[in-house]
Amino acid sequence: MVRKIEACGVEKDTMINNLIIRQETEEDYKKTELMIMRSFWNKYWPGCTEHLLTRIIRDSQDYIPEISRIAEIDGQIVGAIYYTKAWIVDGNSRHEIATFGPLAVEPTWEGNDIGGALMRETIKLAQKQGIAGIVIIGEPYYYPRFGFERASKYKITDARGKSFDEIMVLPLNDDFSLIRGKLIESSDFEKLGDEAALLRISEEFPEYRKVKVKEGFMQIFEQHLGVVESVENDIYNVRYWEKLIPAKLAGDINEKPKAGSDVKFKWNHGGESEITMVFKNLLEE
Known part of the structure; x- marks a missing residue:
């Protein structure tokens, strides 16, 4: 199924009229994996693992390709979302639901509501498939705009029985109010810890620079990492992938x-971008 999205955008100057949402084909695999790798590079820690996760999901018996989708503009894959089966378990009670991840957008196409288009389309598909609900562990500032609520409202926790803001729920039918318990994801996700597999897949793609801002978990989502390429008066031109973004200082x-x-910056797609931090890459000290 292919659906063309007309004038999908959040800023007047970033509207796109040729965004296509469709199912992934085998010919797309490597291009999608590269896009996902770029999307998550240095977001949580130096490098990323989401391109490996994508392969794991495709090979999993819990993968739901019927509602998973990629986004394409003029033949370039610019986004993707993958759904898998998950379960809410409470003692002997076990209810099948869906979860998703990765949700990825090509970094040079950020600011065009591509992730939003993928979310809206696949939520409709999940509802048509009769899926009871979607439960995720994700960014609590982002997903409520699509109807997700805190899982604590539904007495749903993670697999260890813990409750926190990042666990979110989107009920898709009336029966969901009867579901409560622990979120159990596909056991295939445990394969993500295979460091040898990560090394093998990474050798198939370009070698990007790894950056470490601080020790431990970084979670850089509302801002971006870049390198100042040149300075013109009070304007700092920040290299972010293939883009050069003019920014001022916070x-x-x-x-x-x-x-x-090396800098951390806020990329304002419709206005003035801002550098918020200068840091030293801990991997290059």
């Missing part, structure tokens, strides 16, 4: 960047 920044500085 008012509370403690250190002025120079050409070659």
